[in-house]
Amino acid sequence: MSAPLHPITSADLYPTSTPDTAAAALEAGLDLWRDLPAAQQPAWPDPAELEAVATELATVPPLVFAGECDLLRGQLAAAARGEAFLLQGGDCAETFAEATADRIRNKIKTMLQMAVVLTYGASMPVIKLGRMAGQYSKPRSSTMETRQGVTLPAYRGDAINGFSFDEASRTPDPRRLLKAYHTSSSTLNLIRAFTKGGFADLRQVHEWNRGFVSSPANARYEAMARDIDRAMKFMIAAGGDSDALRTVDFWSSHEGLLLDYERALTRIDSRTGSPYNVSAHFVWIGERTRQLDGAHVDLMSRVRNPIGVKIGPTTTPDDLMRLVDKLDPDREPGRLTLVSRMGAGKIRSNLPALAETTKKEGLPALWICDPMHGNTFESASGYKTRRFDDVMDEVRGFFEVHNAVGTIPGGLHVELTGDDVTECMGGAEHIDDADLAMRYETLCDPRLNHQQSLEMAFLVAEMLTGR
């Protein structure tokens, strides 16, 4: 499972470099977004303070090495060919307060468990990509929020303002961008420690299940872990390479929303002379900010990282092609991930024409499914929630459409947590509206809890087997 999908060679890490003059032109292009319409940016009260913070952020060390982004691009290209499967998951909105060892460990354990279930169940390498270490800003439907006659700016994520409903906390504060950088840094450091330092060793496959409440999915996992244990012991006894089990690659991603932050963390790579967004391995453009002539598409079109774009139910084949032309003009394998987020009721009617288009055009794009954002509703008791059955129905529709069209259902994009929260309804624990109040902790969208996440992995492993 930890065998590299794409063995590292020095040609990967040191591709041909760009001459200095070309690099200067590339750098100048990184500010053209400033003259374009930028949706969903906070109303920072003091532009001078924002500028001072952006200047400071432009000098801080990168969070990732550009060469790692190239390696991930190679792995995503394999997923687009059907040789691997992408699992992208984490909170809707990370918070500074929850960047703790316990919370991060539980999320990593959950992702590792899901990956084992998918790898073992479907004999498929799984690329693990956290919505972690940078997912601190949110686009919102409404700019303002009103409670009991008081109207204040909506919460836009910890990188911008605080959740507590008072004027001081809701006023955007650019110093939060610095805290977002430092919290991303410490989170990524712990992720690297866990995944490279022995915790993610496949021989710990039982340990990852420890500390979670017992549930049908955990019991099923335990049985699978016993089989894996036996298979590993056999492999090692037969002289197999046990070092290959020791570490895993775990990549970071977030929505590239806050342009001042993303620009400050976009640097010219000294190896190649090309711009990379060094705040994460992978960044994506959201459904609300993918305007063809907008600032987000412009800035993200200029970075070399693998990038994603959300594809919602109103997207036409023509919109899709124009986005692809801007974001992946060279049709580079692994460069562009298309994240469909249609809703369970629309996936079977709206995805086929788009998948047909990528097939007809011979695009190397990776299609993955976000079964969360098209299935949100407000419960009778007033909680923003999603039904596990709707989420799974959308995933099923995603596989059906791709299997019918002959394109590859290449991955999942999920809002999840390793904790035992009650935010999404259904699943084997039958969480209902009355249960939501027990442990509803998200500050934005509802997440699958640990047990619902594992349950999803078992169901998707079955779909993958039939892919």
Ligand SMILES: O=C[C@H](O)[C@H](O)COP(=O)(O)O
């Ligand atoms: O995570 C996605 C969006 O930020 C979120 O769904 C928007 O939620 P809202 O409609 O409550 O603003």
Ligand SMILES: C=C(OP(=O)(O)O)C(=O)O
């Ligand atoms: C904002 C999000 O999704 P979308 O852009 O698809 O609405 C998200 O992924 O949290």
Ligand SMILES: [Mn+2]
């Ligand atoms: Mn969300």
